[in-house]
Amino acid sequence: MKNNKKASPWNSIKVGLFSLLAMVIFAYGFQITKVNLEELRSENRQESLVRVTRALAKPEIFEYEQVEEIVNFPIYVPCPTDGSQAPVPEHNATEPYIVLTPSCVNPGEIIEVEGFNFAPFTVGPLRFIPGSDVTNVVSLGRENAETDADGHFLVSMKIPDRTSDDVQYIRATLRRNVGSPHFTQTARDTWNKIVETVFLALLATVFGTVLAIPLSFIAARNLMKTVKSPLTSISLSVLGWPIGILIGFIAVRWVGNLSASIGSNAWVNLASILLSPILAWIGLRWALPQEEINRPSQTVRLERLGVILLVVLVSFYGLFQLASLAMSAGKNLEASLGSFSFLGYFLFQVGDIVAIITPALGALAAGGTLSSFLGRLGQQGSERLPVSGIKILNLILTTVAGATVLGLVGQLVEWLYQIGEPMYTLWGPMAVGAGLGLLLAILSKPKESLPIGMVIYSITRTFLNALRSVEALVMAIVFVIAVGIGPFAGVMALGLHTIVSLAKLYSEQVESILAGPLEAIEATGANRLQTIIYAVIPQIVPPYISYTMYRWDINVRMSTIIGFVGGGGIGFLLQQNINLLNYRAASAQMLAIAIVVATMDYISSALREKVI
Amino acid sequence: MLQIKNLTKIYDGGVKALDNVSFEVPDGQFLAVIGLSGSGKSTLLRCINRLIEPTEGQIIWNGEDITAASQDEMRRIRRKIGMVFQHFNLVHRSKVITNVLAGRLGYVNPAWSLLNRFPKEDIEKALQQLKRVGIAEKAYQRADELSGGQQQRVGIARALMQDPKMVLADEPVASLDPVLAHSIMTHLEDINKNDGVSVLCSLHFLDLVHRYADRVVALNEGKLVFEGLPKDIDDKKFKEIYGRDAERVG
Incomplete structure (x- = not known):
């Protein structure tokens, strides 16, 4: 081989040009980011910086009860022309008192203030009180008095430019701490909010993980690459989704109404909740024998299908009853449990969530079931029917499916942008969809298996990548509008971001599993679902746990700042205190964040080591 | 009876892993599949239970066409075909x-x-x-x-x-030492002789072939180059299967 490493002048010039270009880019960056040390040197900045840093160094966590010793001493400013003296207040040898030298001055002159008999080692402001009212809250000056072991202090003070014919006052207010330290209000607020923050992160992580797991399977290339279906099967599945969702929604709503009409009697609820799983279990045991050597007859299969449908309806009835019982029980418990009323609140909310998501769940389940059933039908059809029949069937089905999909997309566009022109949002897209479907049916071979898995995979990946690039903070702004300011918006935003980013990370783990066990399980005759359960899941448990903990770390960090946009948690308090220039309180919150994040870091890394 | 008829597999990259391979395996036979690495042994075994989709040809097992089976039928066929792997899987x-x-x-x-x-x-x-x-x-x-x-x-x-009615063993002993290899082969022999299960086993070592197999098929670059009894593999056949530079070991 030839040695290419010889230095040529052209290479040197190239390196030189690259360096020059890099420097120019960097220089432009300086201008864009306004790098300017002049500001740092300005006195105002430095003074504020010192002040803020000192405040930050003293987080407002503990405070003491304080007692004050206040002494007011009369003074004339300027000295009266008739030479009269301000009345010296009487004092005995045990009470605190102050002495001024001289006893009267002109504005702007220095006066010496000497204090006696104060409590030892106390500190406090020394102020000039303008006006003749001794109780005036307005005070001038910056001096601080500090007593020594004998309770004595001596401070020189400049008298401000406030002249009056009446007597004015010098006031010494010396304070000292008594008793033991206790938490400030700031500390208590911070504690409440930090608890909220941790739970916000917890809920978001749990929701996100649960939903990311199924998504990660359809975003994994190695699992989806083998999913191939003939066109008949694909178009029937596509049609199955909307029809199934509609049927499922109607059926489950009917069950819901049935459940509601039975009422919210706790005993009826309880009986239904206990009975429906038993019935469902018996039905399932009958309809789904664990092992079957021979293929059952058509009638038996139809009977089983009917029983399974009944089981599903009974299960949804049970869910509705469960929701109803949880809500009524939760309400009662909340009223009677006292400090554990949050358990009742939880029960009520869970019931509410179940009641809300049950119809959606039913609709989705029906959609999925009908879609997969029709898909199988299409698969069998395209295996058995003659080629010409399949071709005609494909032409019809694909046209209808294409029209349906684009018609629905058009309706979504209509809903979003309110165009109000059915030509553009319904008929037009339907015609285009029908045309595309027809084209696909004409171009593809009738029985050819199309890589539908890769299509779903690509769509899912694109969707995940697009959503992942939206920061959780931005999502929080949207959710704040949807569900109002508060931690719930934060949970939704962080949860959504967790779903999409975990689904991506998880699916990469699925893609890196060993192919051998997958192949072995497939060779035993296992279907796709069984292959995932027995060959994929055991392999991905450790990385899934590890990524979930990593995400939990991130969520704790994120939840501390999601309050900046109204998403609840400690961020709200922190931002408020920074805006109010209350740096000592902000410092307490920063400290809390640091402690929580560090603790969570430690716990999660310890757990990770233990699990894996 | 397993009948392989004109089986051809061309991978996506254009590599021809199997080239018009045909042979038959009577029920209860212990068939050894030999050949160099990359000669198509693994592809052949995986085509039989359709872990790999054959490009052309037919595989007929007891009258049922495996290559034309639907997904449901494939599940029922596969569960009667056990498989043992080199890396155990x-x-x-x-x-x-x-x-x-x-x-x-x-x-x-x-x-x-x-x-x-x-x-x-x-x-x-x-x-x-x-x-x-x-x-x-x-x-x-x-x-x-x-x-x-x-x-x-x-x-x-x-x-x-x-x-199983048939076991496909894809170099089951290639990752094991000779003593263990014999112990594993004995188990396969036991299944074959006592349960009457056909065994299709790809092997590297000829002494294992002589010791356990009833019959041998040999592949070279995807083509069937030998079919017969283990004792029929003489030096000339050996050079045909493994190439001219090969030396017999073990």
Whole structure:
């Protein structure tokens, strides 16, 4: 081989040009980011910086009860022309008192203030009180008095430019701490909010993980690459989704109404909740024998299908009853449990969530079931029917499916942008969809298996990548509008971001599993679902746990700042205190964040080591 | 009777792994498949249970065309074909008994698999199979805690769980030392002779072929270059199968 490493002048010039270009880019960056040390040197900045840093160094966590010793001493400013003296207040040898030298001055002159008999080692402001009212809250000056072991202090003070014919006052207010330290209000607020923050992160992580797991399977290339279906099967599945969702929604709503009409009697609820799983279990045991050597007859299969449908309806009835019982029980418990009323609140909310998501769940389940059933039908059809029949069937089905999909997309566009022109949002897209479907049916071979898995995979990946690039903070702004300011918006935003980013990370783990066990399980005759359960899941448990903990770390960090946009948690308090220039309180919150994040870091890394 | 007719497999990259291969395997035969690495042995075995889709040709097993079977039919066909792999292909983090029970997945209802439930009879059967291959005491250990030889026995037990009529063994002893190799081959021989299961086994070492196989097929660059009894492989045939520069070892 030839040695290419010889230095040529052209290479040197190239390196030189690259360096020059890099420097120019960097220089432009300086201008864009306004790098300017002049500001740092300005006195105002430095003074504020010192002040803020000192405040930050003293987080407002503990405070003491304080007692004050206040002494007011009369003074004339300027000295009266008739030479009269301000009345010296009487004092005995045990009470605190102050002495001024001289006893009267002109504005702007220095006066010496000497204090006696104060409590030892106390500190406090020394102020000039303008006006003749001794109780005036307005005070001038910056001096601080500090007593020594004998309770004595001596401070020189400049008298401000406030002249009056009446007597004015010098006031010494010396304070000292008594008793033991206790938490400030700031500390208590911070504690409440930090608890909220941790739970916000917890809920978001749990929701996100649960939903990311199924998504990660359809975003994994190695699992989806083998999913191939003939066109008949694909178009029937596509049609199955909307029809199934509609049927499922109607059926489950009917069950819901049935459940509601039975009422919210706790005993009826309880009986239904206990009975429906038993019935469902018996039905399932009958309809789904664990092992079957021979293929059952058509009638038996139809009977089983009917029983399974009944089981599903009974299960949804049970869910509705469960929701109803949880809500009524939760309400009662909340009223009677006292400090554990949050358990009742939880029960009520869970019931509410179940009641809300049950119809959606039913609709989705029906959609999925009908879609997969029709898909199988299409698969069998395209295996058995003659080629010409399949071709005609494909032409019809694909046209209808294409029209349906684009018609629905058009309706979504209509809903979003309110165009109000059915030509553009319904008929037009339907015609285009029908045309595309027809084209696909004409171009593809009738029985050819199309890589539908890769299509779903690509769509899912694109969707995940697009959503992942939206920061959780931005999502929080949207959710704040949807569900109002508060931690719930934060949970939704962080949860959504967790779903999409975990689904991506998880699916990469699925893609890196060993192919051998997958192949072995497939060779035993296992279907796709069984292959995932027995060959994929055991392999991905450790990385899934590890990524979930990593995400939990991130969520704790994120939840501390999601309050900046109204998403609840400690961020709200922190931002408020920074805006109010209350740096000592902000410092307490920063400290809390640091402690929580560090603790969570430690716990999660310890757990990770233990699990894996 | 397994009939392979004009089987051809061309991979996506254009590599011809199998080129018009035809042969027959009577029921209950121990057939060795030999050939160099990359000669198409693994592809041939995987085409039989359609882990790899053949490009052309037919595979007919007891009158049923495997290559034309639908997905549902394929599940029923596959569960009668056990498979043993060079790298054992156990699920490492699962227990040994779970790995063995996986052999029943073609029989159990997928809905119950969601709950990880197997019938009682299957669990008893799995323990019996583990006893048969001599590692009954390892049933509740994790699969990756076992040695190589033990893992391959789990692989055989998994194949046995399928009540197979045929076992495909893809270089089952290539990752094992000679002593273990004989022990594993004895198990396969036991299945073949006592249960009457056909065994198609790809092998590297000719002494194993002579010792265990009833019949041999040899592949070279995807073509069938020899079909006959093990004793018929003389030096001339050997050079044909393995190339002119090859030397006999063992």
